[in-house]
Amino acid sequence: MTHVLKIEDLHVNVGEKPILRGVNLTINHGETHALMGPNGSGKSTLGLAIMGHPGYDVTGGKISLDGKDVLAMEPDERAREGIFMAFQRPMAIPGVKMADFLRHATTNVRRPDRKEGEELIPMREFRKELKEKMSHLRMDVEFARRYVNDGFSGGEMKRAEILQLAMLQPKFALLDETDSGLDADAVRLASESIAEIGQGKMGLLIITHHDKLLEHNPPEFTHVMLGGRLVETGGRELADELHENGYDRIRNAYPDAEAANQEMLAEEAAI
Amino acid sequence: MATDITESAELGEINKYNFRTETTGVFKAQKGINAEIVNQISDIKNEPDWMREFRLKSLEIFESRPMPKWGGDIDIDFQDIFYYLKPTNGQGRTWDDVPQEIKDTFDKLGIPEAEKKFLSGVKAQFESEVIYGSLEEDLAKQGVIFTDTDTAVREHPELLREYFAKVIPPEDNKFAALNSAVWSGGSFIYIPKGVHVDFPLQAYFRINAESMGQFERTLIIVDEGASIHYVEGCTAPMYSTESLHSAVVEVIVKKNARCRYTTIQNWANNIYNLVTKRAYAYGDATMEWVDGNLGSKLTMKYPAVHMMEPGARGEILSIAFSSAGQHQDAGAKLVHEAPNTTGQIISKSISKNGGRSSYRGLVRVEPGAHNSKNNVVCDALILDPESRSDTYPYIEIAEQDVQIGHEASVSRIGEEQMFYLLSRGLTEQEASTMIVNGFIEPLVKELPMEYAVEMNRLIQLQMEGSVG
Numbered sequence: 056m057t058h059v060l061k062i063e064d065l066h067v068n069v070g071e072k073p074i075l076r077g078v079n080l081t082i083n084h085g086e087t088h089a090l091m092g093p094n095g096s097g098k099s100t101l102g103l104a105i106m107g108h109p110g111y112d113v114t115g116g117k118i119s120l121d122g123k124d125v126l127a128m129e130p131d132e133r134a135r136e137g138i139f140m141a142f143q144r145p146m147a148i149p150g151v152k153m154a155d156f157l158r159h160a161t162t163n164v165r166r167p168d169r170k171e172g173e174e175l176i177p178m179r180e181f182r183k184e185l186k187e188k189m190s191h192l193r194m195d196v197e198f199a200r201r202y203v204n205d206g207f208s209g210g211e212m213k214r215a216e217i218l219q220l221a222m223l224q225p226k227f228a229l230l231d232e233t234d235s236g237l238d239a240d241a242v243r244l245a246s247e248s249i250a251e252i253g254q255g256k257m258g259l260l261i262i263t264h265h266d267k268l269l270e271h272n273p274p275e276f277t278h279v280m281l282g283g284r285l286v287e288t289g290g291r292e293l294a295d296e297l298h299e300n301g302y303d304r305i306r307n308a309y310p311d312a313e314a315a316n317q318e319m320l321a322e323e324a325a326i
Numbered sequence: 327m328a329t330d331i332t333e334s335a336e337l338g339e340i341n342k343y344n345f346r347t348e349t350t351g352v353f354k355a356q357k358g359i360n361a362e363i364v365n366q367i368s369d370i371k372n373e374p375d376w377m378r379e380f381r382l383k384s385l386e387i388f389e390s391r392p393m394p395k396w397g398g399d400i401d402i403d404f405q406d407i408f409y410y411l412k413p414t415n416g417q418g419r420t421w422d423d424v425p426q427e428i429k430d431t432f433d434k435l436g437i438p439e440a441e442k443k444f445l446s447g448v449k450a451q452f453e454s455e456v457i458y459g460s461l462e463e464d465l466a467k468q469g470v471i472f473t474d475t476d477t478a479v480r481e482h483p484e485l486l487r488e489y490f491a492k493v494i495p496p497e498d499n500k501f502a503a504l505n506s507a508v509w510s511g512g513s514f515i516y517i518p519k520g521v522h523v524d525f526p527l528q529a530y531f532r533i534n535a536e537s538m539g540q541f542e543r544t545l546i547i548v549d550e551g552a553s554i555h556y557v558e559g560c561t562a563p564m565y566s567t568e569s570l571h572s573a574v575v576e577v578i579v580k581k582n583a584r585c586r587y588t589t590i591q592n593w594a595n596n597i598y599n600l601v602t603k604r605a606y607a608y609g610d611a612t613m614e615w616v617d618g619n620l621g622s623k624l625t626m627k628y629p630a631v632h633m634m635e636p637g638a639r640g641e642i643l644s645i646a647f648s649s650a651g652q653h654q655d656a657g658a659k660l661v662h663e664a665p666n667t668t669g670q671i672i673s674k675s676i677s678k679n680g681g682r683s684s685y686r687g688l689v690r691v692e693p694g695a696h697n698s699k700n701n702v703v704c705d706a707l708i709l710d711p712e713s714r715s716d717t718y719p720y721i722e723i724a725e726q727d728v729q730i731g732h733e734a735s736v737s738r739i740g741e742e743q744m745f746y747l748l749s750r751g752l753t754e755q756e757a758s759t760m761i762v763n764g765f766i767e768p769l770v771k772e773l774p775m776e777y778a779v780e781m782n783r784l785i786q787l788q789m790e791g792s793v794g
């Protein structure tokens with residue numbers, strides 16, 4: 056059976072403010088989807104809602120994974136069911152070493168039924184795997200001893216997110232601007248790594264403003280978000296068009312969505 | 327929670343009863359404090375007159391002093407406490423008397439069988455003579471004295487008398503006076519000039535019922551150019567039937583010497599832990615207090631370093647963890663008495679389940695102590711809305727030419743940090759434990775390895791709510 060992540064008519068508020076206004080999206084295991092759209096249109100919000108961030112209130116609609124109700128799950132259960140999000144802005148956890156954090160995470164995700172306090176993956180086995188994956192990402196072994204995202208450069212943070220993707224091997228991965236803040240070489244390395252780790256092996260939802268990542272991970276589907284709705288879906292050529300010409304055509308074609316987007320931006324500016 | 331049981335008055339009564347009826351010998355323990363009891367303690371210990379007089383004078387000071395009005399709420403009936411209990415050699419209490427919760431915690435911490443019995447007061451002597459014996463020999467060859475303070479009064483009278491109560495006289499505060507009147511046990515350590523003890527000296531090795539008493543008195547003298555790391559306590563919960571623990575610790579660090587004094591204590595929920603710790607650091611000497619406080623009903627403890635001569639350094643690292651029904655009023659005191667002295671305080675506190683942690687610190691720069699530097703950082707982490715944290719920093723500066731820094735932060739476990747860890751499959755429990763361990767990591771990494779491991783395990787147990 057192929058795994059399916061299905062989002063139906065999803066409405067999400069932040070506080071009182073509606074952000075997503077009816078999103079429909081189905082991702083099959085093995086497919087690559089690109090999610091594009093202007094700043095503030097709701098792309099990150101969609102990812103965070105799928106992952107279960109408590110600040111994002113789902114006011115309507117459904118999310119299911121292989122028919123299971125994702126909205127009824129806590130974020131950690133979602134992770135153990137195989138959903139992963141590489142964050143646009145990962146959080147620093149001072150004092151917690153990458154290696155300890157990853158060993159816990161990897162153990163829980165691989166053994167979803169593990170009871171609290173039960174053994175973790177054996178140290179030796181874990182270290183070996185971590186070292187291999189780090190060297191693949193050209194990360195220094197020292198990195199494992201650093202505190203999670205604490206004092207990481209923008210590029211290091213994104214690389215650390217990819218490392219987590221590699222270790223956790225989810226069924227579905229939401230990559231939120233994993234290519235931003237990277238220099239040209241790093242973008243290439245990140246793009247290649249994601250292709251190697253994820254292409255065809257998971258369902259990918261790639262949020263990006265650049266074309267490099269999609270060059271290495273050609274999407275079967277491209278979705279455009281505007282004003283909290285997916286207003287258009289196409290193939291790879293849609294992504295190319297938007298990279299080439301920007302969002303003017305989209306804004307003109309969907310005036311209601313554009314108005315909603317402007318309204319959100321205005322409120323954001325007012326804060 | 328393990329320690330809830332010790333709050334039960336009934337249980338306390340049963341154990342006190344055991345003590346009273348089954349203690350044999352000339353000494354008949356009685357509750358309360360007066361000159362007769364103080365004299366009795368001195369008789370039993372067969373002390374020289376000067377010590378007896380010191381005790382009696384201290385008693386007068388204790389009686390004349392009012393209770394401190396600051397800190398925490400102290401609700402102690404001084405006449406309802408035993409001030410001296412002879413070690414019972416296991417006759418006083420049996421393993422069956424020890425509450426199941428305490429036993430469970432020992433198991434979770436992986437405390438060996440022999441230690442469990444000792445720690446819960448079933449045995450009076452911790453069986454480590456084998457390990458300790460060879461160490462003792464080694465140290466003795468270098469002229470190091472490491473003994474309990476009662477023995478030192480008999481065997482090293484001159485040395486002891488020269489320094490005893492010089493750093494913390496009984497006039498210092500009500501509880502120092504109380505300790506001075508009824509003290510028993512504690513460690514006496516002398517490190518001769520230029521001797522470096524290169525492994526941590528652990529009170530652990532020589533703990534017996536005396537040295538872990540309620541009113542222990544520790545005196546450490548580190549002579550010129552010598553160094554020592556002393557470690558006291560352990561992470562196992564200290565189970566005691568008596569509700570007052572009031573120790574005095576005095577440290578003298580002479581020219582160019584170093585001393586680090588590490589304490590990890592995890593008291594049962596019924597204990598008032600009111601401790602006075604102070605060190606004098608002389609020219610270019612370094613004194614460090616590493617102080618970890620968990621549990622107790624109320625802890626009031628402010629390790630102090632007086633920097634007496636130019637170039638002296640004082641550093642205090644303090645961790646406090648308070649949970650339901652607990653108040654940690656912990657902090658530090660640094661007094662710059664001479665020019666070119668340097669001090670640093672790092673304090674981290676965690677409050678959970680309605681616990682309360684306060685940082686109370688004093689930095690004082692005396693006239694003439696120019697070119698002194700001092701930096702204070704205190705961070706508090708509050709785990710839920712019921713818990714509380716306060717900061718009381720006092721700064722008194724009598725010199726212009728000094729550098730003083732103070733940073734304080736109070737944080738709650740951030741929703742964002744929590745979400746990040748959960749999104750990677752960690753449970754809420756694991757995530758908050760990890761955040762708390764991360765918060766104290768800068769201090770834990772200063773601990774000797776085995777203590778660091780135990781400390782992390784203990785935090786984990788605290789977070790699971792399975793110990794108090």
Ligand SMILES: Nc1ncnc2c1ncn2[C@@H]1O[C@H](COP(=O)(O)OP(=O)(O)OP(=O)(O)O)[C@@H](O)[C@H]1O
Binds near residue numbers: 095098101110
């Ligand atoms: N936690 C929050 N608090 C307040 N407003 C928020 C929050 N999260 C999102 N929003 C608002 O929701 C709207 C959509 O934000 P979102 O981050 O999803 O956009 P985006 O499409 O990812 O934009 P970008 O391309 O800039 O990353 C914006 O107006 C934003 O200000």
Ligand SMILES: [Mg+2]
Binds near residue numbers: 098099100143231
């Ligand atoms: Mg975004």
